[in-house]
Amino acid sequence: MLTGANIVLVGGDARQLEVIRKLTELDATVLAVGFDGLSTPLDGAVHAELDGQLFEDADALILPAVGTDDDGTVTAVFSDKQLVLEEAYIARLPKHCKVYTGMAKPYLKDLCAKYGIGLVELFERDDVAIYNSIPTAEGAVMMAIQHTDITIHGSTALVLGMGRTGQTLARTLRGMGARVKIGVRRDEHFARAYEMGFEPFYIKDLAAHAGNLDLLFNTIPTMIVTAQIIAQMPSRAVIIDLASKPGGTDFRYAERRGIKALLAPGLPGIVAPKTAGRIMADCLGRLLMEDLRLGREKR
Amino acid sequence: MLTGANIVLVGGDARQLEVIRKLTELDATVLAVGFDGLSTPLDGAVHAELDGQLFEDADALILPAVGTDDDGTVTAVFSDKQLVLEEAYIARLPKHCKVYTGMAKPYLKDLCAKYGIGLVELFERDDVAIYNSIPTAEGAVMMAIQHTDITIHGSTALVLGMGRTGQTLARTLRGMGARVKIGVRRDEHFARAYEMGFEPFYIKDLAAHAGNLDLLFNTIPTMIVTAQIIAQMPSRAVIIDLASKPGGTDFRYAERRGIKALLAPGLPGIVAPKTAGRIMADCLGRLLMEDLRLGREKR
Amino acid sequence: MLTGANIVLVGGDARQLEVIRKLTELDATVLAVGFDGLSTPLDGAVHAELDGQLFEDADALILPAVGTDDDGTVTAVFSDKQLVLEEAYIARLPKHCKVYTGMAKPYLKDLCAKYGIGLVELFERDDVAIYNSIPTAEGAVMMAIQHTDITIHGSTALVLGMGRTGQTLARTLRGMGARVKIGVRRDEHFARAYEMGFEPFYIKDLAAHAGNLDLLFNTIPTMIVTAQIIAQMPSRAVIIDLASKPGGTDFRYAERRGIKALLAPGLPGIVAPKTAGRIMADCLGRLLMEDLRLGREKR
Amino acid sequence: MLTGANIVLVGGDARQLEVIRKLTELDATVLAVGFDGLSTPLDGAVHAELDGQLFEDADALILPAVGTDDDGTVTAVFSDKQLVLEEAYIARLPKHCKVYTGMAKPYLKDLCAKYGIGLVELFERDDVAIYNSIPTAEGAVMMAIQHTDITIHGSTALVLGMGRTGQTLARTLRGMGARVKIGVRRDEHFARAYEMGFEPFYIKDLAAHAGNLDLLFNTIPTMIVTAQIIAQMPSRAVIIDLASKPGGTDFRYAERRGIKALLAPGLPGIVAPKTAGRIMADCLGRLLMEDLRLGREKR
Numbered sequence A, B, C, D: 001m002l003t004g005a006n007i008v009l010v011g012g013d014a015r016q017l018e019v020i021r022k023l024t025e026l027d028a029t030v031l032a033v034g035f036d037g038l039s040t041p042l043d044g045a046v047h048a049e050l051d052g053q054l055f056e057d058a059d060a061l062i063l064p065a066v067g068t069d070d071d072g073t074v075t076a077v078f079s080d081k082q083l084v085l086e087e088a089y090i091a092r093l094p095k096h097c098k099v100y101t102g103m104a105k106p107y108l109k110d111l112c113a114k115y116g117i118g119l120v121e122l123f124e125r126d127d128v129a130i131y132n133s134i135p136t137a138e139g140a141v142m143m144a145i146q147h148t149d150i151t152i153h154g155s156t157a158l159v160l161g162m163g164r165t166g167q168t169l170a171r172t173l174r175g176m177g178a179r180v181k182i183g184v185r186r187d188e189h190f191a192r193a194y195e196m197g198f199e200p201f202y203i204k205d206l207a208a209h210a211g212n213l214d215l216l217f218n219t220i221p222t223m224i225v226t227a228q229i230i231a232q233m234p235s236r237a238v239i240i241d242l243a244s245k246p247g248g249t250d251f252r253y254a255e256r257r258g259i260k261a262l263l264a265p266g267l268p269g270i271v272a273p274k275t276a277g278r279i280m281a282d283c284l285g286r287l288l289m290e291d292l293r294l295g296r297e298k299r
């Protein structure tokens, strides 16, 4: 339980409502900034204004999926006010307080480093990335259904990368009846893909596989679907690029060749905000219980 | 092969392009009415005008998925002209000529009966219905992803009916990681569902299962998701009704209770027109070869 | 419940212990013949001797999986005595009493017909056949693992017949990672097999598929794996024939060609007697409740 | 290709025949010791006697799955002679020659270290361990079918460890229709197991899960299925321990409690020697091509 813990939560979207629900369930005191426009009550949390004093007693500061932008602005879909996480606020956080967010831009990283405040990026964690891969895969499936005139069942789908997202996506597509080829670079991923019933190939041989596919899903965050690769692809092919911006596809060339190519960031928050929120909430619940217990012991 | 066969094709959408492609591949002479607005050439078929004479030499008449409406009008998305299949046309068809369509309204059925013309409804065939169940299931999946804030993976999904569509849908949902309960009325469907890893229940016990579900998919073409059932459902539930119009759901009551309920007809043509077209084309190819061979032998 | 029902159970193996357990649970009076050698107590049933009077008050007579042999002998693995179901016994059964067994030989069928006694063959029921297909498939899997030097995963396995056993076996093999080709004769089975991710072919084209396979499983109860087919098969192939005796394989020719071919009858009772017993017990429980209720209403 | 390479292969079973086949296919010169009793010819390899000179020109020395025993003896199922890998032999190997085996005992490790000879243990490689997990899982499945009276389908199966073997086994059991609970210790394994449709739990909570299971498969190579755990298990449970000798089960206590517990080492070589041999052969082929090319470049 988080009884007695003072948690400040700033900004966010529907996902943060799941976080608030979880933390109040665990009996924490939650002060929520940026939810003034919400039509429903706040499940046991207290509305608060962004104000330096707020930070002085915080045991934890929770920011949304993308913590701040490059200038410190925090997105808040349930508020019209502009929220900026100023340096002064971080400066006032007690030393045992940590900042939790999905991923942090340099602005936030630098501030935390400067003031010796612990920063936890949830999306960097393997477990969170794996849980998030599920809504990501479903978002990719939805796009594939929307943007092709064929079924996924019976199609030949290439998945590039067998990391946390690629493996889930490959399994999902196969569960729907696609023939799944997966591009890997490690021998053990090749072996695991074979065991799981995919058709593995080494990414260095991608060109040899580009000629025969209906769907290409990329999860590798580097330029991998180059003009040379696209040149080999059949014109019916559709590219869905999941890698973080700017993706791994030569979109300009794809357009020139008339091949549909879509960059699809942030799918969990779009297709399954409640699930995505619960993933963050469950992880935060566990981490806070652990961190605050340890913190208390140390103090 | 269909060498020498004279085939008249009237109206339709992208699916009929697959049919035309297939039949010309099989070397038939295809006279296509209602494709004048098409921007690309017609793959070996000949554009024709709707005219009584056209029907005199026809070995087969092919109409779209829904043959005609109640007044004989044939839908043609690639033409601005209104196409009406007049009685006089059917009257001029040679006796060995059959009419092929997805499903026929009474208008068409009556005319064919009156003039002793064979009528083949493709969607009535078990094999076609099973092939079509694949794009139908993917359409249902797409809608579930779009209209919920959770993932299909990990959700509890009820499928009502274990016919041609229900079985495919259940398998697809399970392949994506849902917990699938399936409502049946036959003992052997109960057994098969258990064997396939679903959780079967008897439709008569539906009320007992309505309280715990995230998604309800109906394939039973009769009023089955009644107000009493909807009253038991959690408010987060989403109903996707696939049964032919008017569906099997009390939509009025669902709306009153604030439960999202969607009627989703014609999914194959919407989410995968090319696959849906190929299903029709492949079946038509086989049937025409068989029927015309038999016809010739008899004459 | 079966309170007040008088049930005579003659002979059988471990499977009947599950039947006895179920029926006594349902509060029936069970008189069991042929369990005198059992080392454990009989879960609420009463040991009885085979004797004409026993049959006079019977509401139901339960025989084992294979009711009697051609001369009326009933197998009883837990007894040294020879049990013969004499005509005189059947003659003494009350008219409302039915005989329940797995499958009946002509001896039993003729007697029941002669005395107007209802005869229920459980294994003929679709639901029972489907439930039994599960241990059958696992038995076939066990034999394939034992009798090959390769893994099922990655092998090419042919399943002949997509009936109650064939479909389950195909699903099981695919779940283990085999490439499964399935031989069917109906268009709708072809479609369903495609939908389920198998590679269907028409049985009439079997010869064309015999050249490339590791495992062949037959479920078609007629001579289908003929010398001509076996002649095409690679010498590494292993044939596992599940069809009821004498199977559908030319075993003599297979031996001559040095191809391992195994007839594998009665797998459920061998590999999973408890599961097989429960399948019979559950079905009997439901049937008896229904039949005795109806019987009572009629009388 | 391995043209010009001199490869000495000593001892082994059917698996090594696949290795010989592969290496001669790659055009290596293979000198095989310990195959004199083989009834079939040696696929392009040459029979040789164990003799110091043999080793002087070797580019690679290949030993069986278990290289030597603690005294240097090499198992050779196709020979009656006793083969001992003497220190003098290793001493005569050229410096660029490496020794390849499945796993090495201290005897072999020490000798290689002493003479500066590279030693490659194939079974330590992730990819080889994953490929081998497939026949291991099938062997475990076979044992479960043989040693229970229920089906795997519908059973509750616990898998301990989600390493290379555990993951494959869990997937295989689920593919057959078991309810699979998997014991892990890492958060990311918990997440991946959830994504794959297993029910994960933390190994530290094993006791809480021991009460409700039919099958327990252990892959953790440490004492994990202790008397305390076994004490909680239902008496019908069967334990199949795959961890390397002495396994992770208190076998003595299991026996006392009358719970069937089986240690099952070396399954790949037992249930699928050909597949197991090909795994070694494919890996050796790739490694030798790489190593000998590098070796040549360096020299």
Ligand SMILES: NC(=O)c1ccc[n+]([C@@H]2O[C@H](COP(=O)([O-])OP(=O)(O)OC[C@H]3O[C@@H](n4cnc5c(N)ncnc54)[C@H](OP(=O)(O)O)[C@@H]3O)[C@@H](O)[C@H]2O)c1
Pocket (backbone or CB within 6 Å): A129, A132, A133, A136, A160, A161, A162, A163, A164, A165, A166, A184, A185, A186, A203, A219, A220, A221, A222, A241, A242, A243, A244, A264, A265, A266, A267, A268
């Ligand atoms: N669109 C969305 O909604 C969404 C959601 C979640 C994640 N993402 C993004 O998706 C991407 C993948 O995320 P993840 O969690 O799956 O990451 P991950 O687990 O690190 O997987 C990335 C994969 O790419 C491979 N890779 C990296 N560089 C490569 C190269 N040069 N050549 C070949 N392979 C290479 C890695 O191979 P190794 O394993 O061999 O290193 C790994 O398998 C990230 O950009 C992430 O931000 C997007």
Ligand SMILES: NC(=O)c1ccc[n+]([C@@H]2O[C@H](COP(=O)([O-])OP(=O)(O)OC[C@H]3O[C@@H](n4cnc5c(N)ncnc54)[C@H](OP(=O)(O)O)[C@@H]3O)[C@@H](O)[C@H]2O)c1
Pocket (backbone or CB within 6 Å): B129, B132, B133, B136, B160, B161, B162, B163, B164, B165, B166, B184, B185, B186, B203, B219, B220, B221, B222, B241, B242, B243, B244, B264, B265, B266, B267, B268
């Ligand atoms: N939305 C779309 O895009 C789309 C696409 C294809 C089909 N459909 C429609 O979906 C529906 C199902 O098609 P289908 O091909 O799956 O048909 P189907 O094979 O006949 O299946 C219908 C199922 O409903 C069950 N059923 C019928 N009446 C029942 C009742 N009173 N109580 C309980 N169960 C009942 C049947 O049970 P038994 O097996 O016991 O008879 C059968 O399993 C039809 O209305 C069809 O027009 C819609």
Ligand SMILES: NC(=O)c1ccc[n+]([C@@H]2O[C@H](COP(=O)([O-])OP(=O)(O)OC[C@H]3O[C@@H](n4cnc5c(N)ncnc54)[C@H](OP(=O)(O)O)[C@@H]3O)[C@@H](O)[C@H]2O)c1
Pocket (backbone or CB within 6 Å): C129, C132, C133, C136, C160, C161, C162, C163, C164, C165, C166, C184, C185, C186, C203, C219, C220, C221, C222, C241, C242, C243, C244, C264, C265, C266, C267, C268
């Ligand atoms: N070994 C065991 O332990 C065990 C256990 C259970 C059953 N069995 C035996 O296995 C066999 C199959 O049982 P089942 O319950 O699966 O029966 P089933 O449902 O009737 O299936 C038999 C299949 O064979 C097909 N078939 C029959 N004659 C054919 C022919 N001439 N050409 C092509 N296909 C043909 C049928 O096709 P259609 O569907 O088109 O009619 C059907 O799909 C039976 O002999 C049964 O006694 C053995």
Ligand SMILES: NC(=O)c1ccc[n+]([C@@H]2O[C@H](COP(=O)([O-])OP(=O)(O)OC[C@H]3O[C@@H](n4cnc5c(N)ncnc54)[C@H](OP(=O)(O)O)[C@@H]3O)[C@@H](O)[C@H]2O)c1
Pocket (backbone or CB within 6 Å): D129, D132, D133, D136, D160, D161, D162, D163, D164, D165, D166, D184, D185, D186, D203, D219, D220, D221, D222, D241, D242, D243, D244, D264, D265, D266, D267, D268
């Ligand atoms: N019987 C056979 O035929 C056969 C065939 C192949 C392998 N094996 C044997 O099977 C065993 C597993 O092989 P593998 O290739 O799967 O190895 P592996 O990939 O290392 O997997 C071992 C698993 O055990 C877990 N583990 C180890 N110590 C633990 C502890 N104290 N508490 C909780 N979990 C622990 C590891 O967890 P972490 O991932 O968190 O480290 C890992 O998931 C080995 O003993 C191997 O020799 C036997």
